[in-house]
Amino acid sequence: MTKQKSAHDLNVIGDLINLEARYLNKADLESWISLFTEDGYYWMPLDSGQKNPEEHDSIFYEDRILMEIRKRNFMHRLSPSMQYPIRSSRVISDIHVSDYDEDSCIVESSFHAVILYKEQTVFAGSMQHKLRREGDAYKIQMKRVDLINADMPLPPIMIYL
Amino acid sequence: MTLSIEKIEKLVEPARVHSSVYADEEIFRLEMERIWGRSWIYIGHESQVRKPGDYYSTTVATLPVLMIRDTKTDQINVLHNRCGHRGAIVTQKQCGTAEILRCPYHGWTYRTDGSLHAAPHPGAYKDTGMNIKDAQYSMRSLGRVDQYRGFVFASLAEDVVDLSDFLGELKHTIDNMCDRSPEGEVEVTGLNCHRFLHPCNWKFFLENLHDAMHPMCAHAATSDAVQNYLSDLPEGTKPPAEAEIIDPFGGSYDFFDKMGVTALENGHGYMGGKKSIFSHFEMYPEYLDAMREAYGEERMQDILSFNRHNACCYPSSTIRDGIQSIRVLRPQTVNSTIIESWTFRLKGAPEKLLQRTLRYSRLINSPGSMVGPDDLDCYYRIQESASNGSIDWIDLHRYFGQDQSEASSLTAMGTSDLGIRNQYQAWLDYMRQGESQ
Ligand SMILES: [Fe+2]
Numbered sequence: 096m097t098k099q100k101s102a103h104d105l106n107v108i109g110d111l112i113n114l115e116a117r118y119l120n121k122a123d124l125e126s127w128i129s130l131f132t133e134d135g136y137y138w139m140p141l142d143s144g145q146k147n148p149e150e151h152d153s154i155f156y157e158d159r160i161l162m163e164i165r166k167r168n169f170m171h172r173l174s175p176s177m178q179y180p181i182r183s184s185r186v187i188s189d190i191h192v193s194d195y196d197e198d199s200c201i202v203e204s205s206f207h208a209v210i211l212y213k214e215q216t217v218f219a220g221s222m223q224h225k226l227r228r229e230g231d232a233y234k235i236q237m238k239r240v241d242l243i244n245a246d247m248p249l250p251p252i253m254i255y256l
Numbered sequence: 257m258t259l260s261i262e263k264i265e266k267l268v269e270p271a272r273v274h275s276s277v278y279a280d281e282e283i284f285r286l287e288m289e290r291i292w293g294r295s296w297i298y299i300g301h302e303s304q305v306r307k308p309g310d311y312y313s314t315t316v317a318t319l320p321v322l323m324i325r326d327t328k329t330d331q332i333n334v335l336h337n338r339c340g341h342r343g344a345i346v347t348q349k350q351c352g353t354a355e356i357l358r359c360p361y362h363g364w365t366y367r368t369d370g371s372l373h374a375a376p377h378p379g380a381y382k383d384t385g386m387n388i389k390d391a392q393y394s395m396r397s398l399g400r401v402d403q404y405r406g407f408v409f410a411s412l413a414e415d416v417v418d419l420s421d422f423l424g425e426l427k428h429t430i431d432n433m434c435d436r437s438p439e440g441e442v443e444v445t446g447l448n449c450h451r452f453l454h455p456c457n458w459k460f461f462l463e464n465l466h467d468a469m470h471p472m473c474a475h476a477a478t479s480d481a482v483q484n485y486l487s488d489l490p491e492g493t494k495p496p497a498e499a500e501i502i503d504p505f506g507g508s509y510d511f512f513d514k515m516g517v518t519a520l521e522n523g524h525g526y527m528g529g530k531k532s533i534f535s536h537f538e539m540y541p542e543y544l545d546a547m548r549e550a551y552g553e554e555r556m557q558d559i560l561s562f563n564r565h566n567a568c569c570y571p572s573s574t575i576r577d578g579i580q581s582i583r584v585l586r587p588q589t590v591n592s593t594i595i596e597s598w599t600f601r602l603k604g605a606p607e608k609l610l611q612r613t614l615r616y617s618r619l620i621n622s623p624g625s626m627v628g629p630d631d632l633d634c635y636y637r638i639q640e641s642a643s644n645g646s647i648d649w650i651d652l653h654r655y656f657g658q659d660q661s662e663a664s665s666l667t668a669m670g671t672s673d674l675g676i677r678n679q680y681q682a683w684l685d686y687m688r689q690g691e692s693q
């Protein structure tokens with residue numbers, strides 16, 4: 096992206112990143128999906144150095160279609176693994192714009208997410224949001240989550256982080 | 257105190273097993289010694305260690321080992337990952353490259369074949385009666401190391417049958433994974449794999465691969481979610497690529513019965529044969545062209561109509577040749593197992609096939625998948641009951657007494673417990689060997 100004088104308001108961006116986390120905290124996947132562009136996707140790589148989700152395995156790599164399927168699967172009455180409460184609380188910090196052009200920007204941040212699923216587990220790492228302006232607001236074109244323990248043995252991850 | 261062979265034999269009946277085989281720590285210890293210590297264990301693929309000195313660390317029967325490519329011979333060695341001096345683990349890295357391995361405690365160094373390169377201050381051992389050149393002070397090789405078409409196996413024990421005989425019929429499964437490449441070779445997609453923590457005994461995972469009665473129940477939510485999504489699409493919309501992968505998980509009992517299950521020697525087995533959960537996968541024209549060019553029409557048809565899935569290489573791994581993935585069991589304790597999932601690229605095949613392999617891995621094998629956690633939760637529920645003593649016996653009666661005998665195998669309806677009963681025959685054979693060997 097070519098750097099120009101930023102026309103991106105960090106307050107508006109920060110509100111969106113926090114709203115996204117709030118929807119996940121409430122497990123409101125319907126509202127959460129609506130924050131993404133039509134071609135938007137959610138990606139959690141297996142390797143922190145991974146450049147491209149199509150060259151190597153990923154923990155998550157989901158477009159709107161898979162988000163819609165996951166929404167229908169979440170807390171499904173027939174799922175054995177979803178008979179337990181799934182509750183989460185996310186804290187995001189250091190939200191900053193790392194790159195931008197006129198219509199889009201890349202926002203980086205770090206997060207802690209505490210998930211209650213059978214037991215309480217902490218996930219932590221960094222996030223990258225690629226935001227695109229659509230009308231007066233931003234939509235998420237890509238959300239990348241790099242766990243600090245992506246390459247370690249992991250328990251099931253029952254909800255997007 | 258070691259359990260007597262008579263007591264062990266009482267735990268396994270022809271069509272049920274005692275729940276303590278999943279929960280008893282002494283049995284777990286004996287399994288590591290007699291099953292995992294006396295059979296060929298899957299270590300990794302040669303493409304994980306391409307260059308001389310490349311290494312990858314893992315475990316065999318809970319012991320740390322190192323797969324390393326020899327800087328002199330280019331062969332792949334599998335060494336005990338511990339110093340010959342005071343026993344410290346030599347490397348804690350998952351993978352790396354080293355011409356010389358160095359123990360960080362007292363600086364003993366080893367060549368890539370495990371032999372001692374140097375011990376600092378050697379004069380201090382003069383006239384002490386210790387000969388540091390003695391093999392016991394090296395990073396010893398495992399008892400046996402061999403590979404089949406790039407898949408590396410090792411055995412702690414020396415007196416085991418050759419790898420080729422151990423694999424037997426399963427060699428065709430490995431052949432088929434490789435032959436699906438126009439170049440006849442596969443390679444790992446990366447040096448990292450999914451590592452999915454399973455808080456349960458290792459056998460639940462292996463048994464589930466031969467349990468075709470569970471998908472339509474345990475995975476009903478996921479197939480329902482997919483169906484529900486598809487029904488919301490405008491008529492005539494092409495279903496997404498995920499649908500062909502999830503579809504079989506909602507298959508009927510009849511669908512799985514017709515697929516069949518085959519039990520092989522040494523506890524191995526596979527599902528399918530003429531038909532598998534991959535046989536309906538879309539065939540990409542550009543892939544068929546590449547295969548036809550490499551093999552000719554007839555051989556290509558042979559390769560692509562080979563339809564097995566969930567081949568189990570008892571006790572350490574399960575192979576899906578049709579989608580190029582291997583899952584590896586790394587037992588930690590009686591109720592904790594790490595399941596590794598590796599994906600492979602078919603050399604010379606179009607990218608679309610790799611995309612499908614990766615899609616499959618994310619949908620089914622990843623800790624973030626919708627399918628894997630439902631399986632795991634079912635194992636976890638039985639583990640709880642086995643551990644808390646609320647059950648005595650675990651049943652294996654499905655289609656009992658109705659196996660069909662083939663040359664060196666048994667076959668049955670797909671939802672039969674034959675595959676699991678067969679695993680317990682191998683379990684008994686190994687466990688009966690006692691301490692004498
Ligand atoms: Fe399953």
